[in-house]
Amino acid sequence: MNTHSMAGSPVLAVNNLAVHFGGLVAISDASFAVDEGEIVSLIGPNGAGKTTAFNVISGFLRATQGEIVYRGQRLNGLRPHEIAEAGLVRTFQKTSIFGNNTVFENVLIGLHRVSAASTWETLLALPKVRRRERQLRDEVREILDFVGLGHRGEELAGSLAYGEQRLLEIAVALAAKPSLLLLDEPACGMNPTEALSFRKLLSSISERRITILLVEHNMRMVMGVSDRVVVLNHGKIIANGPPAEIQKNPEVVRAYLGHGAQKHA
Amino acid sequence: MTTTMQWLFVAALAGLPLVMHDQYFFHVLIMMGIFTIGAMSLNLLLGYTGQLSLGHVAFFGIGAYTSALVSLGFDIQITETYTFVLAPKPAWFSLICSVTLAGLCGWFIGKLSFRVRGAYFVIVTISFAEVVRLVALNWVDLTEGPMALNNIPPLATALPGFDSGPLQRKIVNYYIVLGVAVFSFLVIKRIIQSRLGRAMVALRENEALAKSVGIDVTRYLVLAAIASAAIAGAAGGLYAHYVRIVDPDVFLFIYTVTMVIMVVSGGKGTLAGPVVGGVIFGLLPEFLRGHTVPEVQWMIYGALMILIVYFLPQGIVPAVNKWWTAYRSKRDQVVATNVSLGRNPQEQEG
Numbered sequence: 001m002n003t004h005s006m007a008g009s010p011v012l013a014v015n016n017l018a019v020h021f022g023g024l025v026a027i028s029d030a031s032f033a034v035d036e037g038e039i040v041s042l043i044g045p046n047g048a049g050k051t052t053a054f055n056v057i058s059g060f061l062r063a064t065q066g067e068i069v070y071r072g073q074r075l076n077g078l079r080p081h082e083i084a085e086a087g088l089v090r091t092f093q094k095t096s097i098f099g100n101n102t103v104f105e106n107v108l109i110g111l112h113r114v115s116a117a118s119t120w121e122t123l124l125a126l127p128k129v130r131r132r133e134r135q136l137r138d139e140v141r142e143i144l145d146f147v148g149l150g151h152r153g154e155e156l157a158g159s160l161a162y163g164e165q166r167l168l169e170i171a172v173a174l175a176a177k178p179s180l181l182l183l184d185e186p187a188c189g190m191n192p193t194e195a196l197s198f199r200k201l202l203s204s205i206s207e208r209r210i211t212i213l214l215v216e217h218n219m220r221m222v223m224g225v226s227d228r229v230v231v232l233n234h235g236k237i238i239a240n241g242p243p244a245e246i247q248k249n250p251e252v253v254r255a256y257l258g259h260g261a262q263k264h265a
Numbered sequence: 266m267t268t269t270m271q272w273l274f275v276a277a278l279a280g281l282p283l284v285m286h287d288q289y290f291f292h293v294l295i296m297m298g299i300f301t302i303g304a305m306s307l308n309l310l311l312g313y314t315g316q317l318s319l320g321h322v323a324f325f326g327i328g329a330y331t332s333a334l335v336s337l338g339f340d341i342q343i344t345e346t347y348t349f350v351l352a353p354k355p356a357w358f359s360l361i362c363s364v365t366l367a368g369l370c371g372w373f374i375g376k377l378s379f380r381v382r383g384a385y386f387v388i389v390t391i392s393f394a395e396v397v398r399l400v401a402l403n404w405v406d407l408t409e410g411p412m413a414l415n416n417i418p419p420l421a422t423a424l425p426g427f428d429s430g431p432l433q434r435k436i437v438n439y440y441i442v443l444g445v446a447v448f449s450f451l452v453i454k455r456i457i458q459s460r461l462g463r464a465m466v467a468l469r470e471n472e473a474l475a476k477s478v479g480i481d482v483t484r485y486l487v488l489a490a491i492a493s494a495a496i497a498g499a500a501g502g503l504y505a506h507y508v509r510i511v512d513p514d515v516f517l518f519i520y521t522v523t524m525v526i527m528v529v530s531g532g533k534g535t536l537a538g539p540v541v542g543g544v545i546f547g548l549l550p551e552f553l554r555g556h557t558v559p560e561v562q563w564m565i566y567g568a569l570m571i572l573i574v575y576f577l578p579q580g581i582v583p584a585v586n587k588w589w590t591a592y593r594s595k596r597d598q599v600v601a602t603n604v605s606l607g608r609n610p611q612e613q614e615g
């Protein structure tokens with residue numbers, strides 16, 4: 001999984017990012033990078049600015065300062081769908097699916113980006129378009145099998161168990177064929193068994209040459225899967241390194257356990 | 266199953282002139298058909314993208330006026346010295362103009378208002394309809410205002426050999442409306458069952474997720490508005506050539522409400538919904554007219570609507586689908602235990 005050396009420039013570079021909401025500073029002067037093929041985790045206590053960072057990177061929020069560069073392309077000012085179009089796809093902290101559609105339809109919608117056909121071609125239903133539609137259906141099945149929802153295709157997404165809904169979110173995101181996947185607390189609310197198989201899923205996504213930036217609270221998972229961990233606290237990056245190093249970092253310990261913990265640590 | 270049923274329905278409608286020979290009967294069906302086309306177009310916006318256009322009649326009226334003016338010819342004085350003059354054009358050509366101009370207005374309204382959605386869109390569409398109505402009322406040089414545009418050439422004369430009597434003319438008009446209705450239905454069906462329709466449903470169901478997988482939400486809303494307005498324009502054009510008189514009353518709010526009722530009672534977001542709603546609320550007033558005074562008519566009309574919305578909040582078509590699915594799965598369970606239930610029928614309750 002360690003492919004640091006092969007990457008010339010990073011897949012994603014966040015440079016001196018600052019986000020202010022009125023007088024509130026959510027993120028100040030944060031810089032970090034994600035290299036090709038890496039799994040990088042962004043961690044920090046609640047309110048540290050992780051989801052804000054995600055929202056800015058994916059275009060749902062505007063940066064106050066700094067820039068976000070994805071494969072050499074500046075993302076600032078692009079709209080969310082344009083960023084997805086570029087291959088950077090995110091998931092949401094709160095379960096976000098098309099609840100009234102079937103599992104199959106959810107993934108089919110996710111394939112929007114790769115189903116590319118012009119409006120006129122689609123309206124005329126050219127043979128090319130119809131052939132593509134059939135291929136898309138095969139792709140949906142392949143993606144559902146990959147995340148382990150192959151047997152659930154015809155069910156309404158809203159009627160799935162919670163853990164399965166979270167897998168479906170990943171399936172929808174994968175359908176958009178990301179080269180960089182941003183996962184916002186994907187394992188939140190999963191039971192230990194589900195979390196374990198989710199770890200395996202993360203590794204197999206990574207094997208598909210998809211770079212992953214992960215926000216997660218489950219430390220066992222973070223330390224287990226990450227190549228590198230970036231720690232945010234009060235909107236500032238306080239540490240950035242391999243999991244083993246992060247676990248020993250006194251500032252990180254202080255951020256999580258408070259000042260008093262230092263004496264005993 | 267459903268496609269076969271759709272074609273059977275069309276075949277039955279096409280066969281009606283063989284058994285029915287009543288002029289008034291066909292008049293009712295033609296008006297029903299025109300409003301059903303309007304309802305189908307509204308459903309594309311309201312049902313599939315979830316945007317309520319309460320000024321939908323504007324597109325209908327623009328279609329009607331465009332068709333009337335292009336087929337009658339008109340002149341507009343642009344400067345002191347230059348006057349734009351349009352000679353009368355054939356009816357089929359003016360119908361195409363009405364579709365085009367209504368579609369353009371849809372594009373304009375879509376661009377203008379979809380940056381602010383929901384309630385704002387409702388307000389923009391209502392205002393738009395009102396502005397267009399006032400223009401039609403006050404631009405007397407062009408539209409004759411409340412005096413109305415008269416003697417609009419009928420579409421039916423475009424078909425030679427049928428111009429023999431009033432019943433024949435009604436039947437030709439009937440087939441024209443049926444043809445346009447089927448064509449509109451097929452266009453909407455094609456949109457809905459393609460990636461375009463999937464994008465529209467996605468933005469209705471979960472806009473943030475739709476964006477995050479690369480769907481340009483505004484683009485598909487505008488697209489839906491264009492298609493919706495163009496089809497409503499076609500309905501308006503048909504109306505102008507059939508009734509042969511157009512006045513500013515075509516922009517009345519009650520027509521929008523009628524279309525909304527047709528869509529909501531039939532089942533918004535289903536292909537068959539506006540057709541079912543259109544048939545019920547298109548025929549009902551005529552049926553009641555024979556039995557009671559108008560005041561009672563409208564009360565029954567209203568009461569029925571409340572009953573439908575109260576007991577079948579999703580509309581008639583989804584309710585029937587649900588019963589059908591439940592019935593079939595029960596039947597199949599007897600045959601084989603290993604059945605897939607498909608959509609969970611309980612899910613849409615409430």
